[in-house]
Amino acid sequence: xxxxxxxxxxxxxxxxxxxxxxxxxxxxxxxxxxxxxxxxxxxxxxxxxxxxxxxxxxxxxxxxxxxxxxxxxxxxxxxxxxxxxxxxxxxxxxxxxxxxxxxxxxxxxxxxxxxxxxxxxxxxxxxxxxxxxxxxxxxxxxxxxxxxxxxxxxxxxxxxxxxxxxxxxxxxxxxxxxxxxxxxxxxxxxxxxxxxxxxxxxxxxxxxxxxxxxxxxxxxxxxxxxxxxxxxxxxxxxxxxxxxxxxxxxxxxxxxxxxxxxxxxxxxxxxxxxxxxxxxxxxxxxxxxxx
Numbered sequence: 001x002x003x004x005x006x007x008x009x010x011x012x013x014x015x016x017x018x019x020x021x022x023x024x025x026x027x028x029x030x031x032x033x034x035x036x037x038x039x040x041x042x043x044x045x046x047x048x049x050x051x052x053x054x055x056x057x058x059x060x061x062x063x064x065x066x067x068x069x070x071x072x073x074x075x076x077x078x079x080x081x082x083x084x085x086x087x088x089x090x091x092x093x094x095x096x097x098x099x100x101x102x103x104x105x106x107x108x109x110x111x112x113x114x115x116x117x118x119x120x121x122x123x124x125x126x127x128x129x130x131x132x133x134x135x136x137x138x139x140x141x142x143x144x145x146x147x148x149x150x151x152x153x154x155x156x157x158x159x160x161x162x163x164x165x166x167x168x169x170x171x172x173x174x175x176x177x178x179x180x181x182x183x184x185x186x187x188x189x190x191x192x193x194x195x196x197x198x199x200x201x202x203x204x205x206x207x208x209x210x211x212x213x214x215x216x217x218x219x220x221x222x223x224x225x226x227x228x229x230x231x232x233x234x235x236x237x238x239x240x241x242x243x244x245x246x247x248x249x250x251x252x253x254x255x256x257x258x259x260x261x262x263x264x265x266x267x268x269x270x271x272x273x274x275x276x277x278x279x280x281x282x283x284x285x286x287x288x289x290x291x
Contacts, residue, residue, distance in 0.1 A: 025061050026068070026082065028176045030231075031108040031115075034070055034078045043070065043167035048157040051085035051098075053168065058084065060172050066103045068169035071133055073146045074162045077117060079107040079133040085156075088124060098156045100125040100149045107133045114231035127151035130161060184291055186269045192219050192240045194269045195247055198290045201225065203258075203276055204283035211287055213249070215240060225251045247272065260285060 029037070037043055046053065054067040061068055066082035073079055082103040087096040102123040109115040118136030125131050129138050130145025139145045146164040150157055160166040186194060192215050201211040213223040219240035226233055238249025238260075245266050251258045262274025262285065273286040 025172065025177055026064065026080070026104070028178070029068075029080055031078055031113055033176055034080060034108070037169065037173075038070055038072070038078075038167050042171040042173060043169050046166050046168050048159050049083075049100075049166065049168065050157045054083060054085050057168055057170055060169050062172065068172075070167045070169060071146055071160065072165045073107065073133045074144060074164050075134045077107050077110050077134060079105060079146075081105040081133075083158075086124070088126070097126065098149075098151050100147075100158045102131065105133060105136070107136065108231075112231075113233050114226055115233065116231045125149040125158070181291065184269055184289060186266075190244050190266055192244055194245075195221065195240060195264060195272075199272070199287035200290055201285065201287040203285045206283075210290075211236065221247065221249050223249075262287070 049069070058065055058067045061082075064082065066084050069081040069083050071079045071081065082105075084101045084103060086099045086101040088099050089096050102120075102125060104119075104121045105123070106119040107117045109117050117134065120136050123131065123138065125138060125147070127149055128141075130141060130143070130148040131137070132139045132143065132145040134146065135143075141148075145161060147158050147166070148161050150159065181197075184197065195213050195215045197213060199211040199213070200208070202208050208228045210226040210228070211223065212225075213221055213236065215221050221236070221238035221240060223236040224233055225236050235252040236249055237252070238247060240247050245264045246262070247264065248259065248261045251260070256279060258276055258278045260274060260276045262272045264272040270289045271286060274284070276283050276285045
């Protein structure tokens with residue numbers, strides 16, 4: 001009980017002090033969404049991505065000044081990029097050369113919802129070089145790559161190479177962003193349904209992720225856990241116990257299972273805290289409700 005109390009105090013501090021993260025529309029374009037997007041009418045397949053083409057489509061996403069590019073890599077993965085045309089000063093004479101500025105990119109593992117192969121920010125692609133979205137690196141020609149940047153006199157453009165294909169997103173679909181849930185409010189009598197929702201799970205200061213839970217009338221728990229490390233998705237199963245604000249759930253990992261035992265705050269339902277066991281190691285966890 002002393003351990004649960006300490007963890008509960010940590011969770012309460014996190015729930016009240018942690019600033020809310022601004023909603024980023026780019027994050028909601030996960031692998032299944034990208035797969036549908038490239039088959040629809042809101043994209044334009046491009047063989048040569050010019051600076052003018054980028055500038056004509058640089059405000060498609062809300063609150064974003066970069067163009068939104070989707071690439072199917074040479075290894076068949078889908079990647080999303082935010083790109084801008086730019087120039088880089090070089091040498092003592094302050095000569096500026098054109099570059100493709102990759103503000104952010106994410107490459108998803110094929111067949112998975114959110115699992116990431118590689119990601120990064122603030123990459124500059126110079127003429128004569130290529131970018132591999134399967135490796136997440138600037139590479140020379142002999143390595144292959146998926147995009148290359150070309151400067152040929154007045155002609156400046158990026159183009160997919162090999163089997164890679166590229167689409168410029170021309171219209172944002174507001175349905176991609178889930179509707180915000182109403183503010184969570186607890187009643188006078190505790191209900192097992194209060195365990196339902198999405199929580200930011202923090203496990204022993206070593207792992208974190210997004211936990212989504214659903215509870216039926218019998219108190220059986222189902223859901224999923226998405227790792228913050230790489231977006232990998234894992235099944236969750238469990239049971240609401242006695243007292244009713246206690247819960248035990250299991251995250252089914254590839255070669256093992258991790259068991260969590262905790263209690264939901266009965267005052268406001270905004271957090272739960274308890275212990276977890278992975279193999280023979282017991283640790284503490286807390287989870288803060290996302291609203």
